[in-house]
Amino acid sequence: MKALVINCTLKTSPDPSNTHALATVVAAQLEKYGAEVEFVRAVDMDIRPGVVSEAVGPGDQWPQVHGKLRESDILVVASPTWLGRPSSVAQRVLERMDAMLSETDDDGRPVAYNKVAGVVVTGNEDGAHHVISEISGALADIGYTIPGQAWTYWHLGPGPGPDYLDDERGRDWSHRTGRAMAANLFGTAKALAANPLGAPPE
Template identity: 75%
Template sequence: MQALVVNCTLKKSPETSNTEALANVVVEQLRKEDVEVDVVRAVDLDIAPGVTSEPVHDGDAWPGVHERLLESEILVIASPTWLGGPSSVAQRVLERMDAMMSETDDEGRPVAYNRVAGVVVTGNEDGAHHVINEITGGLEDIGYTIPGQAWTYWNQGPGPGPSFLDAERCHDWSRSTGRAMAANVLGVARALAARPLGPPPQ
């Protein structure tokens, strides 16, 4: 089983990412279950705006990310909350993934069928549930299966405050929810591998 985690922080490497810190809880749990996990920090890559899987310009890194998506049964999108919504990086990733809606496999299924996705959110403001809904809604449109409780989050709540790595508030809850998320996405991914969805009826 292969998983891809796309960290949509605005911070380039090697800057510390709060979103990465919480996503690592999910990564560690998946690896305990012998899942191979690949992590991409999208902001480190030249991902052009667009809604195509092909390169938009020379050096566009999206085709490589697209290839990794197709190699993975599990996808985790991790995003901070900015102005109550997903990061601009997360939005760009979803926009490029939009092209997958018209891509099919050898049996005529959308390429995202039989793949499972979940979401990790951090932020020192309110809005985590909105971010989860925005991202999972887009992933469902593309064809991913979203299990029950396929998310974890940490946020400060209304108003500015410390970030995930600057405070201990609710860390235990976020970590236990992250481990549950990992178990849920893996369980459904295994079920789909054993009994995959067929092509949509014509």
């Protein structure tokens, strides 16, 4: 089983990413179940604005990400919280994924059917549940199955404060929730593999 984590931090490599650090907790648990996990840091790639899966222009690297999405059974979208909302990088990724609404497999099913997805959020301000709902809602629209409690987040309350990598407080809860998230994602992906959804009725 393949899992893809798209990190939508605003920080380019090799800068440390709080969002990546929390997402690795989920990834490690998925790997314990036998999943093969790959990370993509979207901001490191040239992903152009658009709502198509094909390259928008020379150098557009979205088709590479789209190929990984098609190959993966589990998707984790990880985003920081900025102004109480998902990052601009997360929005760009979701806009490009919009094209998947019209893509079908050989059996006439939307290509995101029988795939599961969840969300990881970090930030030093409130808004995590809003970010989770925004991203989860978009992924459900595209056709992903969102299991119960398919998310984890970390923040220390409203207002400015330390980053995840700078403060141990709250980590135990976030990590425990992240491991539960991984269990729910993997279990649901296994169930769908054994009993896949069919194409929507005409």
